[in-house]
Amino acid sequence: MLLTLAFRNLWRNKRRTLLTLSAMVVSAALLILALGVFSGMFRDMLASATEQYYGHLVLAHSDYHERRDMFAHLDEEIASRYIPTEDSEIIGMSPRLRSFGLISLLETSQPVEMLGIIPDREKQVTSLQTKLVAGVYPSDKVGNGALIGLGLARKLRVKTGDEMVFVTQAADGSIGNDLLIITGIFATGDSRNDNNLVLAPLQWVQKLMVLPGRIHEVAMTLTDPMLAARAADRINPRLPDNVEILDWGDLLPEMREVIAAYDVSRMIIVSILYMATGLGILNTFFMSVMERTREFGILMAQGMRPWTIRSLVLLETCILGCIALAIGLTCGAVMTLYMQQVGIDLAAYITPVTYAGGTILPHLHAVFEAGNFYVPAGMLLLVSLIAGFLPANRAARLDPVQAIREV
Amino acid sequence: MLFFNNPVRLKTLAESMKIERSTDIFSTLFLTIVLLLLARPAFALDVEALVRKVEQQYMGASSRALTTMQVKTSHWERSLEMEAWSLGRDYFLVRIIEPAKERDVATLKRYREVWNYLPKVDRVIKIPPSMMGGSWMGSHITNDDLVKANHIEKDYNLRLIKETESHYLIECLPKTDSAVVWGKIVYRINKTPQVPEQIDYYDEEMIRVREIHFDDVQQIGDRTVPLRLTVLPLEKPDEQTILHYRQLVFDLPFDETYFSLRNLKKP
Numbered sequence: 196m197l198l199t200l201a202f203r204n205l206w207r208n209k210r211r212t213l214l215t216l217s218a219m220v221v222s223a224a225l226l227i228l229a230l231g232v233f234s235g236m237f238r239d240m241l242a243s244a245t246e247q248y249y250g251h252l253v254l255a256h257s258d259y260h261e262r263r264d265m266f267a268h269l270d271e272e273i274a275s276r277y278i279p280t281e282d283s284e285i286i287g288m289s290p291r292l293r294s295f296g297l298i299s300l301l302e303t304s305q306p307v308e309m310l311g312i313i314p315d316r317e318k319q320v321t322s323l324q325t326k327l328v329a330g331v332y333p334s335d336k337v338g339n340g341a342l343i344g345l346g347l348a349r350k351l352r353v354k355t356g357d358e359m360v361f362v363t364q365a366a367d368g369s370i371g372n373d374l375l376i377i378t379g380i381f382a383t384g385d386s387r388n389d390n391n392l393v394l395a396p397l398q399w400v401q402k403l404m405v406l407p408g409r410i411h412e413v414a415m416t417l418t419d420p421m422l423a424a425r426a427a428d429r430i431n432p433r434l435p436d437n438v439e440i441l442d443w444g445d446l447l448p449e450m451r452e453v454i455a456a457y458d459v460s461r462m463i464i465v466s467i468l469y470m471a472t473g474l475g476i477l478n479t480f481f482m483s484v485m486e487r488t489r490e491f492g493i494l495m496a497q498g499m500r501p502w503t504i505r506s507l508v509l510l511e512t513c514i515l516g517c518i519a520l521a522i523g524l525t526c527g528a529v530m531t532l533y534m535q536q537v538g539i540d541l542a543a544y545i546t547p548v549t550y551a552g553g554t555i556l557p558h559l560h561a562v563f564e565a566g567n568f569y570v571p572a573g574m575l576l577l578v579s580l581i582a583g584f585l586p587a588n589r590a591a592r593l594d595p596v597q598a599i600r601e602v
Numbered sequence: 603m604l605f606f607n608n609p610v611r612l613k614t615l616a617e618s619m620k621i622e623r624s625t626d627i628f629s630t631l632f633l634t635i636v637l638l639l640l641a642r643p644a645f646a647l648d649v650e651a652l653v654r655k656v657e658q659q660y661m662g663a664s665s666r667a668l669t670t671m672q673v674k675t676s677h678w679e680r681s682l683e684m685e686a687w688s689l690g691r692d693y694f695l696v697r698i699i700e701p702a703k704e705r706d707v708a709t710l711k712r713y714r715e716v717w718n719y720l721p722k723v724d725r726v727i728k729i730p731p732s733m734m735g736g737s738w739m740g741s742h743i744t745n746d747d748l749v750k751a752n753h754i755e756k757d758y759n760l761r762l763i764k765e766t767e768s769h770y771l772i773e774c775l776p777k778t779d780s781a782v783v784w785g786k787i788v789y790r791i792n793k794t795p796q797v798p799e800q801i802d803y804y805d806e807e808m809i810r811v812r813e814i815h816f817d818d819v820q821q822i823g824d825r826t827v828p829l830r831l832t833v834l835p836l837e838k839p840d841e842q843t844i845l846h847y848r849q850l851v852f853d854l855p856f857d858e859t860y861f862s863l864r865n866l867k868k869p
Contacts, residue, residue, distance in 0.1 A: 266677050299727040306732050360725045368678040368740040369704055372720045
């Protein structure tokens with residue numbers, strides 16, 4: 196009975212109800228969209244740091260994590276020995292050997308970071324193969340094909356097919372030097388990678404550094420980057436004392452901070468926006484309660500209890516909230532979907548921005564994240580109830596006699 | 603490695619002296635100065651000239667040397683046989699003879715530029731400014747040492763801080779506008795024969811980080827030269843680089859054209 200009554204009351208002043216409803220729908224939908232775009236931006240930043248270089252987890256000698264000590268190397272097979280293959284969260288593992296040296300072509304030389312990789316394994320961890328602007332990914336484990344960043348290629352004025360020299364201090368003190376052939380050039384938008392990074396087959400780097408069968412780290416990818424900290428905690432106890440797994444949060448503490456701060460800032464944005472929406476709802480219901488003072492007086496005179504009146508008004512706001520929510524979530528989801536599929540390209544206006552170790556790409560796009568839906572949804576309902584509570588209270592406290600007399 | 607010389611400077615100085623002596627006024631002046639010097643040696647000691655002189659001991663206008671370099675680090679130890687040529691303070695060329703794996707790897711220094719030749723890939727590589735602090739041939743000597751060492755009195759203010767019966771102690775503090783890596787350098791120079799005995803290098807926090815010791819003092823022609831030089835990086839107590847000149851010949855007939863990129867490549 197109460198429900199029917201509440202429904203009927205809502206539709207008595209259609210224009211006002213629809214206006215309030217539309218305000219709620221628009222705020223919810225836009226909020227969901229905005230949060231989706233924010234999440235997309237953070238996802239990009241995290242991806243640029245992890246999927247372009249680190250991976251989600253990095254296994255290495257403790258000294259290597261700390262000081263990048265060239266001599267803190269591990270056996271090539273370390274990962275298969277200690278990490279169970281049935282671990283379903285880990286979807287990629289790439290052994291790497293790192294060397295800092297000089298790359299040179301004719302008169303120009305540049306200091307670079309050289310990563311020795313097994314191409315098929317590295318592709319499971321980083322996504323540089325999707326960032327190629329020229330040539331192809333080095334295809335085999337043995338050859339001397341190399342992948343270099345676009346910034347570096349420009350500085351050295353090289354193109355695919357060119358031959359370069361890499362020189363470094365080998366592990367036995369000798370001067371390691373050999374020729375590389377550029378097979379591909381990548382552009383990630385992250386200047387540190389684009390200007391410094393060279394990828395070459397693992398065995399080539401091992402031979403150059405006189406470190407056969409040795410690696411410095413194993414980079415790993417998980418099904419979800421947010422699982423990294425827990426996965427690291429799970430695997431670390433199984434490893435020998437001098438070997439340690441760090442997650443991306445340890446490697447990029449600023450990034451972890453940024454993402455933690457996002458959860459807080461999301462609450463703040465939601466609160467501010469809904470404060471305005473809440474005032475709108477409050478206004479609507481106060482008006483509707485004032486208008487119906489006489490009516491409430493009659494209902495009470497006929498024996499309706501104050502709490503029933505209160506529930507009636509609250510129910511009305513609740514129904515309005517639910518309808519707004521249903522439409523708002525749908526609209527928000529549709530807009531997010533559009534932004535996810537299409538997005539907005541800002542490349543013409545801004546260049547990639549590197550921040551907190553990640554890169555924000557000049558392409559706005561959204562991602563779906565549960566929190567971006569249930570936080571606004573829950574808040575919307577809460578705000579509706581709070582905004583409905585005051586008018587409901589007022590209605591419940593009416594003195595029937597005076598209320599009836601009111602015109 | 604052959605960075606303790608300054609024959610070009612010496613030559614110009616000698617020439618200018620000759621000119622001075624040819625005029626009466628200058629010769630009188632010169633004589634007066636000499637007398638003054640003789641009368642009060644401690645007061646008038648020219649530290650710059652002294653430091654320059656001991657550094658110049660290593661060669662004349664030109665030199666050629668056979669050198670053994672032993673490098674010991676906590677991870678490896680190796681010994682290199684090298685042949686080196688130098689001309690003045692601005693040119694030198696070093697080529698590895700042993701071990702066979704690195705035979706003909708060579709370094710050329712011309713003024714403030716350093717090139718390496720890598721026979722394995724048959725390429726010449728110029729060391730960029732950002733890599734100047736890097737190790738030279740895996741030793742405890744940096745590329746920067748090669749380039750900067752002979753410019754000590756250009757980049758530093760020299761001051762005699764102590765004189766004993768047998769030694770001079772000279773402190774070098776960087777000039778305000780010079781871009782240098784050390785916070786302070788202290789020379790310990792033996793009086794007779796006048797040879798360097800030890801050089802201490804301090805970082806910006808005035809912590810002693812490196813020592814170079816000189817010994818095995820020998821008479822070569824009319825020069826007295828310490829033939830062995832030991833570099834000790836003090837942060838790594840178990841590491842060192844020893845440079846030993848086995849043959850040293852001075853005043854050879856070659857000019858700066860010898861120090862070409864073509865010669866760098868050609869054994």
